[in-house]
Amino acid sequence: MYRLVRIIQRDTLNLLTNPMWIFFSLMFPLLLVAILGFLTEGLYGDYFTSYDYYGVTFMLFSAMYAATFSANSFMEEKIKQANLRIVYSPIRNWFIPFSKIVATFIFTTIFYTIAAVICHLLFHIRFGSENLLQIWLLFIGMNLLFSCIGVLMCCIFKSEGVANQILSILTAALAMLSGFIFPIANLGESFVKISRWLPTAKVAQAVFEMIYDQNTASFFPVFSLLLIGSILILGLSIILFRGEEYV
Amino acid sequence: MKSLIEVKNLAKSYKDKQVIHGISFAIYEGEILCLLGPNGASKSTTINILCGALGYDAGEVTCNGVPIDQNLQGFKQQLGVVPQDLALYEDLTAEKNVQFFASLYGLKGQELEAGVAFALTSVGLNEHRKEKVATFSGGMKRRLNIACAIAHRPALLIMDEPTVGIDPQSRNHILNAIKKMQLKGMTVLYTTHYMEEVEEISSRIIIMDHGRIIAEGTKEALKEKNDERKITIEISDSSEISADAFYQIEGVKEVSLNEDELMITSIKGIENLDHIIAKLIRLRQKIQNIVVQEANLETIFLDLTGRSLRD
Numbered sequence: 001m002y003r004l005v006r007i008i009q010r011d012t013l014n015l016l017t018n019p020m021w022i023f024f025s026l027m028f029p030l031l032l033v034a035i036l037g038f039l040t041e042g043l044y045g046d047y048f049t050s051y052d053y054y055g056v057t058f059m060l061f062s063a064m065y066a067a068t069f070s071a072n073s074f075m076e077e078k079i080k081q082a083n084l085r086i087v088y089s090p091i092r093n094w095f096i097p098f099s100k101i102v103a104t105f106i107f108t109t110i111f112y113t114i115a116a117v118i119c120h121l122l123f124h125i126r127f128g129s130e131n132l133l134q135i136w137l138l139f140i141g142m143n144l145l146f147s148c149i150g151v152l153m154c155c156i157f158k159s160e161g162v163a164n165q166i167l168s169i170l171t172a173a174l175a176m177l178s179g180f181i182f183p184i185a186n187l188g189e190s191f192v193k194i195s196r197w198l199p200t201a202k203v204a205q206a207v208f209e210m211i212y213d214q215n216t217a218s219f220f221p222v223f224s225l226l227l228i229g230s231i232l233i234l235g236l237s238i239i240l241f242r243g244e245e246y247v
Numbered sequence: 248m249k250s251l252i253e254v255k256n257l258a259k260s261y262k263d264k265q266v267i268h269g270i271s272f273a274i275y276e277g278e279i280l281c282l283l284g285p286n287g288a289s290k291s292t293t294i295n296i297l298c299g300a301l302g303y304d305a306g307e308v309t310c311n312g313v314p315i316d317q318n319l320q321g322f323k324q325q326l327g328v329v330p331q332d333l334a335l336y337e338d339l340t341a342e343k344n345v346q347f348f349a350s351l352y353g354l355k356g357q358e359l360e361a362g363v364a365f366a367l368t369s370v371g372l373n374e375h376r377k378e379k380v381a382t383f384s385g386g387m388k389r390r391l392n393i394a395c396a397i398a399h400r401p402a403l404l405i406m407d408e409p410t411v412g413i414d415p416q417s418r419n420h421i422l423n424a425i426k427k428m429q430l431k432g433m434t435v436l437y438t439t440h441y442m443e444e445v446e447e448i449s450s451r452i453i454i455m456d457h458g459r460i461i462a463e464g465t466k467e468a469l470k471e472k473n474d475e476r477k478i479t480i481e482i483s484d485s486s487e488i489s490a491d492a493f494y495q496i497e498g499v500k501e502v503s504l505n506e507d508e509l510m511i512t513s514i515k516g517i518e519n520l521d522h523i524i525a526k527l528i529r530l531r532q533k534i535q536n537i538v539v540q541e542a543n544l545e546t547i548f549l550d551l552t553g554r555s556l557r558d
Binding site: 002003006007010014017078081082084085086087088089090091092243244 | 295298299300301302319320321322323324326328330332333334335336337338347348350351352353355395396
């Protein structure tokens with residue numbers, strides 16, 4: 001356990017001391033919300049503003065970018081060599097992907113939470129008051145799921161570059177189909193049907209229900225879905241990971 | 248001598264290409280075994296298998312008689328690995344790097360501090376322990392790369408070309424450190440391109456090429472097997488002499504003329520230099536320089552593989 005804790009500490013510190021990633025994790029949601037919120041201001045009402053809409057959807061979209069962070073911390077060239085030395089050491093193989101997921105989860109949870117607070121202060125975005133904890137849990141559930149997906153992609157494609165290319169397409173497609181960029185109803189009935197099946201869309205819907213209807217009925221099933229999905233993907237990553245991918 | 252590691256009929260393929268062809272060898276306790284070979288000889292693949300980081304298709308690798316797969320973590324605990332590329336965290340200090348990697352071997356508390364001090368002192372970096380790796384020269388990084396592998400005092404230290412691209416001073420530091428570690432009982436498996444390093448530190452040598460072992464033994468034994476010496480004589484005018492004239496001299500195996508140079512390959516142990524010089528004087532040649540080159544590892548390697556080590 002001591003060795004696992006040491007690896008998680010190191011991986012987390014590697015992320016926390018990377019100014020580029022800190023800047024990106026803070027600025028990415030802020031800029032998206034600011035730009036889209038401003039451009040579409042007239043399309044929304046006074047009670048439910050464009051900032052309220054994009055504040056939620058782009059925080060979820062940013063959470064999907066946890067996949068990029070975990071892929072980078074797993075196989076980014078600068079870190080890969082040091083990771084190779086971890087492969088040579090007497091630790092269990094699963095420590096390596098597990099540690100990257102935990103480290104990314106900690107990093108994204110800290111910085112996306114800070115970004116959400118800044119968004120709230122700057123644009124008065126409503127993230128719910130009575131159900132704030134549940135809403136926050138859904139956001140970090142998304143972080144966890146996508147941290148796992150990033151590592152899984154690296155285990156499958158054995159390259160951070162390829163994994164990130166696929167992840168960019170995947171996150172953009174999921175964001176669009178989940179209605180994160182514009183309401184999905186604009187694309188027609190077929191896309192609405194697809195959207196209903198997407199876990200990312202379910203998270204957004206559950207969050208909006210909790211903020212505006214005080215309806216927490218969807219919280220438990222959606223949160224469970226995120227957790228179960230994360231556990232399955234983590235398990236698959238551990239099965240697929242071979243230390244020799246670093247060699 | 249007792250063998251620490253035994254490799255029997257080891258074979259490895261990548262997709263359809265076989266890169267290791269059933270090699271067998273042993274690593275004996277307390278020796279420095281040098282693995283020599285040009286690029287593509289499969290030295291690094293062999294080393295990565297011995298580190299437990301790569302799987303293999305056939306054969307067996309045992310440590311103290313126990314197959315390494317049976318207790319891979321226990322086996323890795325006894326290893327120190329110095330990878331070919333620098334495996335360090337640039338943003339951390341030297342001390343923090345060694346501390347982290349040593350902790351993966353279970354070192355903590357005072358044991359960890361003692362291990363870090365031992366490792367940094369061994370490679371001459373103790374004075375720089377609080378400095379960030381990013382500020383280090385290439386040679387210092389190479390030395391730290393070694394320190395990170397020895398803090399837990401491994402029984403077997405595996406080093407994959409640890410002196411690539413560094414200054415002579417750092418190289419000497421590293422070679423001295425390796426010799427000191429051997430004196431303390433550490434066994435070392437060392438791969439390199441540099442013959443002079445092999446000459447200096449090796450207890451035994453294995454020469455590999457295209458995934459096969461083509462020669463094995465001490466450097467003295469390998470040189471003994473090569474019974475040739477090369478004599479190069481700078482003369483005034485080679486156009487006036489014929490190579491055939493020298494074949495009559497006892498021990499001469501091969502003669503070639505190249506502008507103002509006469510090159511003779513002769514059997515070692517037959518003292519014929521005076522006869523060669525006498526012949527040149529009779530042929531009215533002015534001798535400007537003579538170089539006699541005994542067999543060295545470089546020439547042995549060239550003879551065995553037909554290519555130079557740095558090819």
